[in-house]
Amino acid sequence: MPLTGKNILIGVTGGISIYKTLDVISALNKLGANVKVMMTESAAEFVSPMTFEAMSKNPVYTSLFDKKNAWRIPHISLSKEADLIAIIPATANIIGKIAGGIADDIVSTTVVAATSPVMIAPAMNTNMYHNPVTQRNIETLKSLGYLFITPTSGVLACGDIGDGKLASVEAIVEAIKGQLLYPEKDLLGKKILVTAGPTQEAIDPVRYITNHSSGKMGYAIAKAALLRGAEVTLVSGPVNLTVPSGAEVINITSAKEMYDAVMENAENADIIIKAAAVADYRPENIAENKIKKGGELSIPLSQNPDIVKSLGEKFGGEKVLVGFCMETEDLIENASKKLKSKNLDFIVANSLNEEGAGFKGDTNIVTIIDKSGNKTDIPLSQKEDIANKILDRIK
Template identity: 55%
Template sequence: MKNIVLGVTGSIAAYKACDITSKLVKKDINIDVIMTNNAVKFVNPLTFQTLSSNVVNVDMFQDIKYWEVNHIELAKKADILLIAPATANIIAKIANGIADDMLSSVALATKSKIIIAPAMNTNMYDNPATTENIEKLKKRGVLFIEPGSGVLACKDIGKGKLADVETIIEVVDFELNKTQELEGKNILVTAGATIEDIDPVRYITNNSSGKMGYSIAKESALMGANVILISGHTNLSVPYGIKEFVRIRSAKDMYDEVVNRYDNIDIVIKAAAVADYTPQKKADNKIKKSDTDMSIALTRTKDILKTLGENKKHQILVGFAAETTDVENYAKTKIQKKNLDMIVANNVSMEGAGFLSDTNIVDIYYSDGSKTHIPKSSKCEIAKLILKNIKDKFVK
């Protein structure tokens, strides 16, 4: 079981730490809470004790009869020290090596990863002293989760709100579970649907949700890779841990962004649904309807995978094939024609598979003629298996 020490300081956002505790416990993570003296004025320690099933630490010298612990033991126990919310005061203490209470002492004594989620008045956050303290800690490897902007408790408007609980959980989950399996590898992932404009209000697109590509990007980052995610249209949030995110609209945009980065990439995973055709000409103004039929002349878009295959040097090239019939034949033909190392193929007409589903059913075909079948699974699990197969077969 993973262990997190959660530091809660004297901010009005202290109540949100209760939700953080609850969500982390549900992930089967042991939580030890340390509250500052000011924090207990906002939330009763009994709340955290109930949520975490552990004694809450406040006083450096409190007498805990049924579980011996001190700041050194907590510092050693932590896989991560998370301070959320973190006031300007605790940030200043940690930055300057002050250890005058339980939380600052644990922060000074621990060798674990420290994650800080600030929450304070916008003027305090923007104060040069706070800015300098944050920069000082970042240089030491402390990870900061940027606060949000909006109306603060003091009615000021600006930056200083505690980051969303889900964002904090995502960051903690990533830092707890990341590995070095693909460390140092530069991976480019494409995802989502391209949009080909007909006129200023109409376009040609497809049903791709981007879920598969985003899952692959997220899992690649978790495995330690430097990930570039080039995305067409989706309704998804950018996964945490991505090195570079590029939003594109058309097939031409995606072609340009991918090709321009290709030389420095180790692994390309083309999960995007790219349009095969685009209107020959985009109308400058909205096309008005008439009483007669109309047709739109289409021209072939540049084949990104084929271009990459023709110019492949050291790269591992992975394609996707979304079909409705004769999936295996199309997949094997695509491997040969486009000089791929591997292709992930699926029948999008099957129940539980396809663009909009949270699950998929795929077959992976390799350039050596072998094949791996993955039965109905979540796209997250499929992403893990795709990357495992890439690593085991191709990464040296």
């Protein structure tokens, strides 16, 4: 599990979105992390410490003055053993206290004593969030190296609509994971364009030609690149996946739409990774009405524009171009041919014939081939791990 051996200390403060912190703790536990919780007195008014104790499977700290374990000095021992401290949710009050150097409860005092990175996930009424004092405190903390998980916009618990909604559980977990696994942000400043998923080529208003691509490989690459600090644009065919938090997503349906979206955004990218399974052909004409049953039917096809080839012609040698190649026979030979003919820097070859590889699952088996013909074999691994190995190779 990716977070095995990591000690995460969650500081919980008195905001209405506190219930979501329980889901964050559960997700971090599932990733293998050891999670401890400290709560302010106000937080304990919202949810009982017992609930956090049961979720984190660790004692919960609610007071600076824990008489039973006074010899441990909780705020010092907690801060020392944490690989990361995350305040979820963070009230306007705790943000103000940290910015002012105040240490008068277990959470604020532990943060003052911290030597590990501190992440702050604010959540509050939109007027409280936009209050210039709150904004000044956030800017002060950012300038001192505190990391913020930006709240989203939406309907708030008080009924107001606006900024200040706690970031999604998934976004918070991804941010924590990214900080723990890639603290150095080795792709910071890089702009990466990723394509993912299948395309759908309409036959008539109700039918289309497509393939089995789930989009999981492309989405895993987008997620991994974001965690490593890259700016990611994801051009996605129709898939059933959660959008990676922080990515700019352009949803398309057909190969022609994907071609347009990629060409429009390629100029701005440093690295282009084409993990989408684009249909090579589309019906020559789209029937205006649903085609009726009866008699023989043949559907003439036209070739779709070759996105990878166009990218190679226009940007080969200028940007890092990575293609994918899925084959059912002569995998390495066909992949090497595609690498050369399309002027790519890397091709990631995967075979449909191997168990655990291919479109639908969470795992894959791939070979990365570079321009000089060097091959890197990646055995059966999670798509997330393969994504990082591809990014390592590009780097």
